Amino acid sequence: MTAPVYNFAYLDEQTKRMIRRAILKAIAIPGYQVPFASREMPMPYGWGTGGVQVTAAILGPTDTLKVIDQGSDDTTNAISIRKFFAKTAGVSTTTSTADATVIQTRHRIPEAALSEGQVLVYQVPIPEPLRFLEPRETETRRMHALSEYGLMHVKLYEDIARFGHIATSYAYPVKVNGRYVMDPSPTPKFDNPKMDNCAALQLFGAGREKRIYAIPPYTTVVSLDFEDHPFARYRHEAPCALCGADDSYLDEIVTDDRGGRMFVCSDTDYCETRQASGHRGSERAAPHKKDHAHG
Amino acid sequence: MAEQMMHDGAAPLMIAEGLGKTYGRLVACRDISFNLYSGEVLAIVGESGSGKSTLLQMLSAQLTPSAGRVSYRMRDGVTRDLASLGEAERRFLFRTDWGYVHQDPAMGLRMAVSAGANVGERLMAVGWNHYGRIRDTATSWLERVEIDTSRIDDAPRTYSGGMRQRLQIARNLVTEPRLVFMDEPTGGLDVSVQARLLDLMRSLVSELGLAAIVVTHDLAVARLLSHRIMVMKGGQVIEAGLTDQVLDDPHEGYTQLLVSSVLPG
Ligand SMILES: Nc1ncnc2c1ncn2[C@@H]1O[C@H](COP(=O)(O)OP(=O)(O)O)[C@@H](O)[C@H]1O
Numbered sequence: 001m002t003a004p005v006y007n008f009a010y011l012d013e014q015t016k017r018m019i020r021r022a023i024l025k026a027i028a029i030p031g032y033q034v035p036f037a038s039r040e041m042p043m044p045y046g047w048g049t050g051g052v053q054v055t056a057a058i059l060g061p062t063d064t065l066k067v068i069d070q071g072s073d074d075t076t077n078a079i080s081i082r083k084f085f086a087k088t089a090g091v092s093t094t095t096s097t098a099d100a101t102v103i104q105t106r107h108r109i110p111e112a113a114l115s116e117g118q119v120l121v122y123q124v125p126i127p128e129p130l131r132f133l134e135p136r137e138t139e140t141r142r143m144h145a146l147s148e149y150g151l152m153h154v155k156l157y158e159d160i161a162r163f164g165h166i167a168t169s170y171a172y173p174v175k176v177n178g179r180y181v182m183d184p185s186p187t188p189k190f191d192n193p194k195m196d197n198c199a200a201l202q203l204f205g206a207g208r209e210k211r212i213y214a215i216p217p218y219t220t221v222v223s224l225d226f227e228d229h230p231f232a233r234y235r236h237e238a239p240c241a242l243c244g245a246d247d248s249y250l251d252e253i254v255t256d257d258r259g260g261r262m263f264v265c266s267d268t269d270y271c272e273t274r275q276a277s278g279h280r281g282s283e284r285a286a287p288h289k290k291d292h293a294h295g
Numbered sequence: 296m297a298e299q300m301m302h303d304g305a306a307p308l309m310i311a312e313g314l315g316k317t318y319g320r321l322v323a324c325r326d327i328s329f330n331l332y333s334g335e336v337l338a339i340v341g342e343s344g345s346g347k348s349t350l351l352q353m354l355s356a357q358l359t360p361s362a363g364r365v366s367y368r369m370r371d372g373v374t375r376d377l378a379s380l381g382e383a384e385r386r387f388l389f390r391t392d393w394g395y396v397h398q399d400p401a402m403g404l405r406m407a408v409s410a411g412a413n414v415g416e417r418l419m420a421v422g423w424n425h426y427g428r429i430r431d432t433a434t435s436w437l438e439r440v441e442i443d444t445s446r447i448d449d450a451p452r453t454y455s456g457g458m459r460q461r462l463q464i465a466r467n468l469v470t471e472p473r474l475v476f477m478d479e480p481t482g483g484l485d486v487s488v489q490a491r492l493l494d495l496m497r498s499l500v501s502e503l504g505l506a507a508i509v510v511t512h513d514l515a516v517a518r519l520l521s522h523r524i525m526v527m528k529g530g531q532v533i534e535a536g537l538t539d540q541v542l543d544d545p546h547e548g549y550t551q552l553l554v555s556s557v558l559p560g
């Protein structure tokens with residue numbers, strides 16, 4: 001038996017060229033959803049095949065890859081994507097945000113500021129922000145083409161009418177470069193301001209929906225809102241129990257069956273880096289493991 | 296001419312010239328011309344299949360005519376051929392200076408979205424960005440169409456047929472359009488509900504000085520709402536004039552049959 005032979009980063013060169021063309025077009029038209037011929041990947045759609053294809057197309061032998069899932073480097077999903085590229089591209093991998101050149105993410109933007117030369121690749125389930133109220137693809141495309149975005153505010157209006165405030169807390173719509181309204185994928189709205197004027201290149205891949213879109217470095221990204229209900233970030237009103245950070249996005253962790261709970265940084269690397277440099281919270285130990293890898 | 300006296304020499308709001316539409320060999324509309332002035336309500340009547348809806352769709356730029364053209368005097372006073380408008384201009388016109396009331400409210404409303412957002416959508420589409428002001432305006436429009444304002448956060452799928460139709464009207468009028476198209480606006484409603492809706496439409500049209508083009512097979516609707524009437528048969532206008540004159544003293548045999556309700560709607 002011989003082990004299967006892969007092309008570098010799994011995809012063949014022609015497919016990578018096709019995806020790179022879509023990426024270049026996406027960068028040229030910030031926030032615009034570019035269709036691409038999404039390929040079958042050796043993992044199910046829910047596992048971020050769109051992000052994986054984008055990563056495969058941009059990865060070079062000297063890159064260092066980090067993969068996060070809900071802020072964590074060690075969920076099953078993050079580990080298997082990291083292993084996939086370690087095996088098919090032989091690139092080095094890291095959990096450190098600062099050391100990575102390419103970061104593939106599901107649901108979070110790292111807390112540490114990204115720098116020039118880094119690329120953040122988002123896994124996107126539903127790329128169309130207008131889908132919620134307008135299921136017809138022909139119509140949503142026309143709305144984008146003509147900048148008819150009243151419907152986006154209808155959604156926010158409904159939130160306020162129902163809950164008294166804009167309750168949308170994930171996939172909170174943004175306008176990119178003053179032109180296209182974009183779904184930032186299901187990241188918490190806490191992360192929205194990090195997309196604005198970001199030094200890194202941000203790429204978004206939706207596998208099932210066959211769309212790629214992008215935010216080039218230093219692009220204006222504005223969260224939609226009303227004058228009398230301005231956009232506001234949200235985080236639990238607490239410091240991280242492990243590192244004491246009061247500026248990071250927190251996960252709530254149940255610690256026992258008597259209602260005990262604590263809040264810890266969702267971004268594992270951020271938290272551990274802080275702890276390593278001496279920052280402490282109220283709790284001593286308890287590592288970040290959320291989900292153990294199998295096999 | 297009576298028209299010129301009524302309209303003080305102002306240019307028509309809409310001009311239809313030689314409009315025709317064919318589907319293969321079927322002639323749905325043939326050689327239809329008229330002028331519509333500000334504040335004027337025109338009824339288009341005729342039996343089913345006579346071409347009324349086809350005509351309305353051409354007039355509202357949703358359907359490209361096979362022959363002829365439609366011109367409209369824009370808010371800036373310039374009369375333009377609808378065919379010369381770009382898609383963005385046409386769509387903008389459609390949701391600002393025009394209204395379109397469908398027979399089926401589900402076609403004209405977002406059934407799963409609250410009444411307030413249904414009314415507010417056009418405002419948000421033209422850039423209103425203050426929730427409180429949008430909501431206040433929606434509230435006052437619900438009042439005007441006699442919908443209990445405590446229902447503002449309910450979706451129209453929880454509304455009765457008559458309420459849905461009134462909501463559709465509020466949604467259209469919120470941007471103060473100058474022209475409203477209506478296709479069988481009272482169709483499918485109970486008689487008592489129809490009467491209330493007609494009453495409301497009549498008072499709104501006169502209060503706001505709206506022009507309207509109303510397609511109906513119901514001559515009672517035409518009589519109550521319209522100043523002028525066009526009778527269609529087989530895609531052609533066979534008789535036209537002031538509504539009371541045409542209905543009280545029809546010249547064409549076909550119109551006489553319509554008036555005496557011999558023909559099916
Ligand atoms: N899209 C279409 N394709 C083919 N024939 C059509 C189409 N729309 C309407 N027609 C035909 O055109 C004629 C006029 O239809 P319509 O304008 O709907 O009449 P009305 O509204 O007066 O009932 C009918 O014979 C109808 O069958």
Ligand SMILES: [Mg+2]
Binds near residue numbers: 347348349
């Ligand atoms: Mg019809």
